[in-house]
């Protein structure tokens with residue numbers, strides 16, 4: 001107020017000064033002043049006064065306007081009531097011209113102008129702004145559109161109040177004040193968020209204030225998104241599965257709301273477990289293929305598909321098999337088989353042809369060149385699940401011996417077979433001939449389907465069937481001819497050994513390789529053999545006729561005979577048999593004390609003294625030799641053998657044992673495996689040269 005009065009005083013003085021300057025004709029001018037604020041905030045229902053003061057005139061006419069609409073006109077101090085329209089009946093005009101609102105309403109919110117005038121003194125005016133506020137209540141915030149999806153243009157938050165308006169509006173996002181900018185556009189009662197992303201998900205806060213109240217409203221907003229690109233995985237992690245395996249496919253993707261997962265295979269939607277994985281057990285090869293993971297955002301309807309390829313294979317049978325066959329006379333057909341796989345295994349012979357391959361069963365024909373003979377050709381067999389190789393070596397026929405065998409067929413007929421197995425790969429075709437005549441299957445000849453075996457049915461065992469046969473084996477890698485001289489049943493070598501007691505003999509024999517033999521008959525003369533030497537009755541002497549005591553199969557080469565009477569004389573031989581026919585017997589072998597006639601024994605008896613003398617000389621000679629050798633050679637086992645001979649010497653039978661080749665062996669039958677050994681014995685023993693006994697030295 002002091003300021004006001006100061007200003008008024010000033011004006012008054014200026015007025016007086018002006019009056020003087022103008023010659024005292026003009027009085028002070030009418031002036032309006034505003035003692036309070038010209039902008040007045042009021043709450044609905046309150047009383048508020050727009051106050052004015054005036055000077056320079058008495059009882060001017062005052063006129064209030066709401067905007068440009070006159071609402072009150074009155075001459076101050078007049079007895080006439082002010083002229084106020086009915087709808088402004090809440091207004092009162094004060095005696096100083098101020099305007100009072102009783103129970104002010106929102107509709108009174110406006111700009112007001114007051115004008116005062118007095119004829120002769122002039123006019124003046126002042127303006128007010130009346131702002132009427134109500135308490136802010138029942139604020140609601142709405143979102144447009146209802147579903148906010150990442151990637152759409154924009155979304156807006158709009159608020160409305162049921163009562164009261166704010167003179168200050170603030171927006172916050174997650175507690176942070178939002179400012180206008182590229183992303184945010186704050187409009188009238190709205191906030192627009194441009195290009196929303198998932199990062200715009202969060203709490204939006206609206207803060208409304210006016211001079212009399214303030215309201216804060218929170219709104220949680222979710223920006224929907226997804227499905228994002230999924231992560232596809234298979235467990236266990238394998239490039240290829242075996243049929244029968246179990247596996248689990250998963251397909252996880254981010255999204256709001258979390259996308260639903262389904263799997264489609266071959267147009268069929270498969271059931272998935274709650275976590276969205278697809279479990280397949282005992283898979284089969286027909287379950288190979290593309291599995292499509294379908295992800296759907298249930299809110300937005302956005303869907304995404306991703307493919308995943310599963311390979312299910314079946315292993316081929318155990319291992320690849322390589323073989324080679326002749327293709328005509330000049331070509332070889334290599335074959336590699338590895339069947340049963342799904343897919344079929346890829347097969348090739350890289351050593352033969354790098355550009356040619358097959359699957360499952362592959363044949364490759366090549367010209368038979370010499371370098372292929374003996375060369376291991378490898379087939380590389382690959383299957384998605386495993387790789388294996390096999391190899392085969394082709395070779396031409398080479399150094400083989402034809403084999404002869406004989407048997408008796410079901411009708412009791414003799415069958416001789418000649419086999420020319422040339423060990424060639426592929427198996428060689430054999431051409432059989434005799435005397436330049438090619439033999440064909442038929443009649444008495446039978447050639448095996450693979451041509452390697454020639455059978456002669458019921459051979460005559462004379463020149464018409466015996467003799468030289470030729471087999472000519474050929475495959476694309478070469479040919480080889482071989483002759484076989486078929487001969488009748490025959491014994492080539494034979495020998496006899498007896499044990500020390502002279503109770504058991506071992507007869508052994510050999511046959512020519514190409515002899516037709518189905519068995520052997522072992523024959524003897526002399527007393528019957530007994531099953532056991534102990535408690536035997538006196539043996540009846542027998543005639544000198546050979547009788548068959550054993551029959552042996554065709555592969556037998558020796559036999560034991562016992563029990564012999566050491567006091568009796570025996571003769572043994574073996575007869576080869578071919579079917580019903582017999583061959584020439586072996587030479588005879590003797591066993592027993594002598595088998596010599598009475599006069600011969602008498603002669604020997606007379607010669608005994610001479611014999612003893614001769615023996616003594618021999619012994620002296622042996623001892624002399626042994627001593628002489630001993631000087632050079634510390635130990636020579638012959639001495640023991642000699643001692644043995646010496647100790648047994650008084651026995652007159654001893655020299656005979658030595659002479660008849662009866663070798664003593666208590667340890668068991670000697671080794672007859674080679675007939676050279678037996679022939680060596682039979683030729684060296686009778687010569688009475690001492691070195692051999694070394695081999696028969698025994699410890700008794």
Ligand SMILES: *[C@@H]1O[C@H](CO)[C@@H](O)[C@H](O)[C@H]1NC(C)=O
Nearest residue numbers: 045046047048092101102103
């Ligand atoms: C406003 O003024 C009227 C009359 O002068 C009075 O009756 C009323 O109580 C006042 N209202 C308020 C809120 O002061």
Ligand SMILES: *[C@@H]1O[C@H](CO)[C@@H](O)[C@H](O)[C@H]1NC(C)=O
Nearest residue numbers: 136137138139140161162163
């Ligand atoms: C406004 O809100 C209050 C309390 O929140 C409630 O009681 C009232 O009914 C609301 N008014 C309207 C018109 O909705």
Ligand SMILES: *[C@@H]1O[C@H](CO)[C@@H](O)[C@H](O)[C@H]1NC(C)=O
Nearest residue numbers: 235248272273274277278279
């Ligand atoms: C599917 O396989 C997964 C992983 O092996 C496993 O966790 C899940 O329990 C399985 N679901 C069903 C339904 O078998």
Ligand SMILES: *[C@@H]1O[C@H](CO)[C@@H](O)[C@H](O)[C@H]1NC(C)=O
Nearest residue numbers: 265266283284285286287288
């Ligand atoms: C796959 O093959 C099995 C038999 O091996 C059959 O039972 C099954 O129906 C087949 N599945 C499909 C999808 O063809």
Ligand SMILES: *[C@@H]1O[C@H](CO)[C@@H](O)[C@H](O)[C@H]1NC(C)=O
Nearest residue numbers: 289290291292305306307308
């Ligand atoms: C998935 O595989 C199906 C069938 O093989 C094909 O039609 C589709 O185009 C593939 N989808 C994708 C995304 O590669």
Ligand SMILES: *[C@@H]1O[C@H](CO)[C@@H](O)[C@H](O)[C@H]1NC(C)=O
Nearest residue numbers: 352353354355356357365366
């Ligand atoms: C390999 O095989 C292919 C086709 O099977 C044939 O054209 C080619 O001549 C062969 N190459 C050789 C070196 O034999």
Ligand SMILES: *[C@@H]1O[C@H](CO)[C@@H](O)[C@H](O)[C@H]1NC(C)=O
Nearest residue numbers: 325333335358360361362363
């Ligand atoms: C390979 O050759 C053999 C015999 O020559 C024949 O049986 C087979 O069918 C052939 N395989 C293929 C795949 O041609």
Ligand SMILES: *[C@@H]1O[C@H](CO)[C@@H](O)[C@H](O)[C@H]1NC(C)=O
Nearest residue numbers: 350378379380381387388389
């Ligand atoms: C098979 O042969 C190929 C080429 O000859 C070789 O690389 C591979 O190691 C062999 N695989 C096996 C399992 O022997």
Ligand SMILES: *[C@@H]1O[C@H](CO)[C@@H](O)[C@H](O)[C@H]1NC(C)=O
Nearest residue numbers: 421427448449450451452453
């Ligand atoms: C040829 O055939 C005979 C009789 O059929 C057989 O014994 C022989 O083993 C065969 N040879 C080969 C190499 O297959």
